[in-house]
Amino acid sequence: MRLKLKIWRQAGPGTAGRLVDYAADHVSPDMSFLEMLDVVNEGLVKQGHDAIAFDSDCREGICGMCGLVVNGIPHGPDRGTTVCQLHMRRFRDGDTIVIEPWRARAFPVVKDLVVDRSALDRIITAGGYVSVNCGGAPDGNAIPIAKEVSETAMDSAACIGCGACVAACKNASAHLFMSAKISHLSLLPQGQIERYRRVVAMIEQADAEGFGSCSNEGECEAVCPKEIPISNIARMTREYFRALWVGGR
Amino acid sequence: MSPTKLDSNVPAGPIAEKWDRHRFEMKLVNPANKRKYTIIVVGTGLAGASAAASLGELGYNVLNFCIQDSPRRAHSIAAQGGINAAKNYQNDGDSVYRLFYDTVKGGDYRSREANVYRLAQLSVNIIDQCVAQGVPFARDYGGLLDNRSFGGAQVSRTFYARGQTGQQLLLGAYQSLMRQVHKGTVRLFARREMLDLVLVEGRARGIVCRNLVTGEIERYAAHAVILATGGYGTVYYLSTNAVNSNVTASWRAAKRGALFANPCFTQIHPTCIPVTGDHQSKLTLMSESLRNDGRVWVPKKKGDTRPPDQIPEDERDYYLERKYPSFGNLVPRDVASRNAKQMADEGRGVGETGLAVYLDFQDAIQRLGIDVIREKYGNLFHMYKKIADEDAYKVPMRIYPAIHYTMGGLWVDYNLMTNVPGLHVLGEANFSDHGANRLGASALMQGLADGYFVIPYTIGHYLAGSTMLKVTSEHDAFKESANCVQKNINRLLSVKGNRGIREIHRELGRIMWDNVGMSRTEQSLRTALAQIPKLRGEFWQSVSVPGTDDNLNQSLEYAGRVADYLEFAELLTLDALHRRESCGGHFREESQTADGEALRDDEHYSYVAAWEFTGVGREPVLHKEPLVFEEVHPTQRSYK
Numbered sequence: 001m002r003l004k005l006k007i008w009r010q011a012g013p014g015t016a017g018r019l020v021d022y023a024a025d026h027v028s029p030d031m032s033f034l035e036m037l038d039v040v041n042e043g044l045v046k047q048g049h050d051a052i053a054f055d056s057d058c059r060e061g062i063c064g065m066c067g068l069v070v071n072g073i074p075h076g077p078d079r080g081t082t083v084c085q086l087h088m089r090r091f092r093d094g095d096t097i098v099i100e101p102w103r104a105r106a107f108p109v110v111k112d113l114v115v116d117r118s119a120l121d122r123i124i125t126a127g128g129y130v131s132v133n134c135g136g137a138p139d140g141n142a143i144p145i146a147k148e149v150s151e152t153a154m155d156s157a158a159c160i161g162c163g164a165c166v167a168a169c170k171n172a173s174a175h176l177f178m179s180a181k182i183s184h185l186s187l188l189p190q191g192q193i194e195r196y197r198r199v200v201a202m203i204e205q206a207d208a209e210g211f212g213s214c215s216n217e218g219e220c221e222a223v224c225p226k227e228i229p230i231s232n233i234a235r236m237t238r239e240y241f242r243a244l245w246v247g248g249r
Numbered sequence: 250m251s252p253t254k255l256d257s258n259v260p261a262g263p264i265a266e267k268w269d270r271h272r273f274e275m276k277l278v279n280p281a282n283k284r285k286y287t288i289i290v291v292g293t294g295l296a297g298a299s300a301a302a303s304l305g306e307l308g309y310n311v312l313n314f315c316i317q318d319s320p321r322r323a324h325s326i327a328a329q330g331g332i333n334a335a336k337n338y339q340n341d342g343d344s345v346y347r348l349f350y351d352t353v354k355g356g357d358y359r360s361r362e363a364n365v366y367r368l369a370q371l372s373v374n375i376i377d378q379c380v381a382q383g384v385p386f387a388r389d390y391g392g393l394l395d396n397r398s399f400g401g402a403q404v405s406r407t408f409y410a411r412g413q414t415g416q417q418l419l420l421g422a423y424q425s426l427m428r429q430v431h432k433g434t435v436r437l438f439a440r441r442e443m444l445d446l447v448l449v450e451g452r453a454r455g456i457v458c459r460n461l462v463t464g465e466i467e468r469y470a471a472h473a474v475i476l477a478t479g480g481y482g483t484v485y486y487l488s489t490n491a492v493n494s495n496v497t498a499s500w501r502a503a504k505r506g507a508l509f510a511n512p513c514f515t516q517i518h519p520t521c522i523p524v525t526g527d528h529q530s531k532l533t534l535m536s537e538s539l540r541n542d543g544r545v546w547v548p549k550k551k552g553d554t555r556p557p558d559q560i561p562e563d564e565r566d567y568y569l570e571r572k573y574p575s576f577g578n579l580v581p582r583d584v585a586s587r588n589a590k591q592m593a594d595e596g597r598g599v600g601e602t603g604l605a606v607y608l609d610f611q612d613a614i615q616r617l618g619i620d621v622i623r624e625k626y627g628n629l630f631h632m633y634k635k636i637a638d639e640d641a642y643k644v645p646m647r648i649y650p651a652i653h654y655t656m657g658g659l660w661v662d663y664n665l666m667t668n669v670p671g672l673h674v675l676g677e678a679n680f681s682d683h684g685a686n687r688l689g690a691s692a693l694m695q696g697l698a699d700g701y702f703v704i705p706y707t708i709g710h711y712l713a714g715s716t717m718l719k720v721t722s723e724h725d726a727f728k729e730s731a732n733c734v735q736k737n738i739n740r741l742l743s744v745k746g747n748r749g750i751r752e753i754h755r756e757l758g759r760i761m762w763d764n765v766g767m768s769r770t771e772q773s774l775r776t777a778l779a780q781i782p783k784l785r786g787e788f789w790q791s792v793s794v795p796g797t798d799d800n801l802n803q804s805l806e807y808a809g810r811v812a813d814y815l816e817f818a819e820l821l822t823l824d825a826l827h828r829r830e831s832c833g834g835h836f837r838e839e840s841q842t843a844d845g846e847a848l849r850d851d852e853h854y855s856y857v858a859a860w861e862f863t864g865v866g867r868e869p870v871l872h873k874e875p876l877v878f879e880e881v882h883p884t885q886r887s888y889k
Contacts, residue, residue, distance in 0.1 A: 012800060030525045032636075038530055042749045050796045051804050055318060057491040059531045060632065062416055063322045078635075085635045110462055111801040118439065121319050125431045129424035130383045133306045134299075134701045137374070137381035141338060144392025154385040154410060157417060161321055190383040 001027040001088065004096040005040065007052055013108045019098065029089035033076060034059060034066060036088055053112040061085040061225060064160030067167070068113055069100040074164035074223045082162065082225040102163055104172035106210045117163050119209040120177060127201035128181045130190050143189050156183035158226045165220035171212030176220035178202050179236035180228050186239055196243035203240060255859055255874035258662040259363040264880050268367045272706055276713035283308035286712050287471040289456055291443045291498055293320030295693055296676025297477030298422035299700025305429030307705055312469055313426070314438045314458060316493055321423045324479060324491040325696060328415025329536035329629065331397060331407035332693040334372040339396055343404040345369045350881055352691060355401040355581050356684020357833035357849065358883035361876065363663060364681045371698040376408055378701055382421040386410050398541050399689035401581035407690045412536055412628045418693055441467070442806060443498040445730045446474065446505045446672065453672035454720050457730045461806060464799040466731050468722035473671045473708055476502060477700070480655035480677040484814045484821065486758020488652035489521060489534040495810040499659055499678055500817050507667040508859035508872060510660035510680035513825035516687055516834045517767050518653030519585035522636050523605040532651040533636055535629055537689040540578045542613035542622065545569050547606050551596040557607055557645050568592060576888040583686045583834045584888060586650035590767050591845065600647045609645035650767060654692060656683040656834065660859040664707035665699060670715070673708060675699035680857065685833025738798050741808045746791030750804060753788050754811045757818060760784065765822050768836045774826040781822065782866055785815040816865050823869070830854045842885070851883055
């Protein structure tokens with residue numbers, strides 16, 4: 001396959017970026033999208049040109065490090081798929097593909113397609129945990145948890161923190177990310193003690209980071225590589241109002 | 250240093266009492282004094298994150314580093330199948346002693362008994378800790394924790410969270426870590442790569458790293474350094490590791506005097522998606538848990554190209570069930586991998602390249618129903634579909650072995666400290682617990698045992714027992730080290746050749762896989778030892794590293810890691826050459842039983858080989874730690 005690529009190049013956070021044309025001439029349908037970019041980069045490097053910077057690590061869809069906007073869609077056209085698991089058989093010979101970084105005020109561009117997502121870490125730091133020190137935990141079977149509850153918590157806990165939900169949202173809201181963690185912990189008995197304090201602290205942090213609000217568009221759910229449903233956001237909103245009612249601090 | 254016998258500092262007494270007794274005998278740091286100690290933790294995987302969080306909880310001042318943009322990306326996240334613990338919740342005869350026994354036997358009697366026993370003891374605390382953090386382990390309908398079986402064991406002791414156990418355990422540790430960041434006990438440094446270890450008066454007192462965003466060379470001083478930087482599987486280029494996994498931190502520590510133990514003990518995982526072409530950047534694992542329900546087979550006839558559904562039952566060879574009736578499809582990884590290779594070598598491999606065997610779920614789907622299979626393995630089947638473009642609910646998966654885990658690593662004593670005072674190594678980066686072969690679901694167990702339950706005690710013992718100079722990052726040793734690092738970076742940027750970094754890495758991987766892979770011979774190892782230095786020479790003559798060092802430069806990062814691999818690969822090969830026996834994942838064709846199983850030579854090789862670096866291209870010095878088996882008597886391992 002031969003493809004035309006339009007890739008966002010930007011030297012650093014303070015400089016202007018632009019789309020640059022590249023040709024990818026020897027693309028096999030079995031390649032993953034990032035392997036296709038590896039091949040383009042290999043060509044650039046051999047000629048002494050700066051490689052296109054993009055993040056990736058596990059390349060099996062679980063670490064959440066990769067993230068590109070492909071033809072306007074975070075992680076590309078396949079549902080429930082990270083861009084590292086998107087394969088070139090999804091495209092046709094002669095296609096033009098536009099590749100851009102996540103765009104959100106809270107995710108400044110570091111270089112080319114790499115953005116700074118440390119804001120998501122700071123949201124977790126604000127309260128996305130159960131406060132237990134190592135050492136004094138009771139037996140794992142001391143508190144039975146209904147299978148359905150545990151499975152629902154796991155559905156939310158599956159979030160990989162890639163930030164696609166933010167990139168897809170016209171408000172650049174981190175609600176889906178945040179609500180996944182809040183749901184996971186508020187569903188389980190272990191998360192009850194800090195339930196209200198957690199939701200308030202995390203939402204306040206998200207506001208401080210410059211993420212927007214939710215206007216129920218559902219774009220986040222559509223692009224989430226782990227298909228985390230927006231019912232999590234509804235749950236978070238309920239938790240939030242309940243927390244304000246009981247004074248969650 | 251001339252060859253010495255290494256002292257493992259294993260405490261005296263009966264094996265079941267060693268750790269308890271040691272915990273009492275170790276020195277303590279008083280709670281008010283802990284904050285006066287700074288500890289560097291490099292890495293945020295299961296071992297690193299759990300260590301940093303636990304040390305923070307104790308009140309130490311912790312500096313935690315990772316190369317990714319967030320600590321949650323570490324490659325522990327990709328572990329799928331589960332974590333072992335001797336809880337005996339299934340009432341099927343498990344015990345601490347049985348987990349210990351299985352692990353020592355599974356490691357083909359090349360691990361340190363006392364460490365393994367401690368690991369088995371601590372396994373039960375890990376599950377409790379993770380449940381308390383809110384890790385959503387699988388549960389049965391009564392609400393209690395569920396278990397599955399893994400290779401090398403005849404009991405069900407593996408706890409799991411769907412096919413994402415590593416992710417859930419890592420996020421548990423990450424959340425505990427972020428809680429400490431919130432409290433201010435841990436300071437986090439993301440997108441930093443450790444490029445040197447700094448010694449002052451012979452003790453590990455800090456690190457030098459590169460800020461990957463600004464390119465700045467940064468110096469950090471501390472009272473002790475902990476490396477939890479993972480394994481070196483990507484020396485083979487293609488492996489199941491993340492593309493940024495590397496040996497650099499460990500190797501730079503080795504170049505500063507830490508001994509590297511058993512580098513030739515590498516694990517080839519039997520169930521990976523086969524290689525399709527040159528462009529491939531990594532291989533994807535299909536969890537071992539699939540062997541609970543999947544049956545491995547190849548056609549009985551050589552060169553049988555019929556599609557699998559047209560090969561009748563009596564023309565299929567379920568070779569693992571045939572050869573190992575008591576363990577069947579759940580033999581340990583080294584045995585399963587070698588047998589798959591044997592089938593391919595006999596010309597009975599399947600798929601386009603013939604380098605694959607079938608893993609078939611038809612029987613399980615008929616027995617349990619498709620919904621049960623989907624619930625257990627849905628995400629794995631989905632991943633397989635994405636990559637291989639086939640539906641494993643309908644046709645058998647094609648699988649083949651690939652490099653997955655490295656049992657070798659920096660040498661540590663019972664306290665997880667290297668021969669360099671103050672330098673501690675945890676998780677996959679150390680060598681200690683898995684011998685020559687790791688059993689499935691034991692990596693997560695070891696990483697968390699080291700981080701949550703061992704290092705919090707042993708590091709206090711080291712700190713309380715040491716008198717140290719007051720040292721800041723302005724000390725000459727830091728400046729000298731930073732200069733070395735900068736020189737190396739300048740050297741990489743100044744080659745300005747025309748060969749791609751990836752191209753050279755791929756070539757190194759091919760040398761390693763062909764000659765130091767699943768089976769090794771005197772001749773293949775000598776071939777590799779001739780080719781590696783040559784390739785290293787070519788790298789420094791002709792590599793192209795574009796860009797500058799004052800900003801994010803992924804080519805520069807990658808080139809530095811490949812340069813280290815070009816040195817380290819030689820040590821790995823040399824270790825494989827010197828060990829003229831087969832054990833676990835290290836299979837020397839010259840040393841096998843009549844039916845092709847690995848044949849150990851306990852008389853000559855029952856020791857840990859710990860290598861001292863003496864210079865690039867120079868013969869390293871071998872130090873030995875004799876292995877003493879007081880509990881488990883080494884026998885020919887049998888899974889028949």
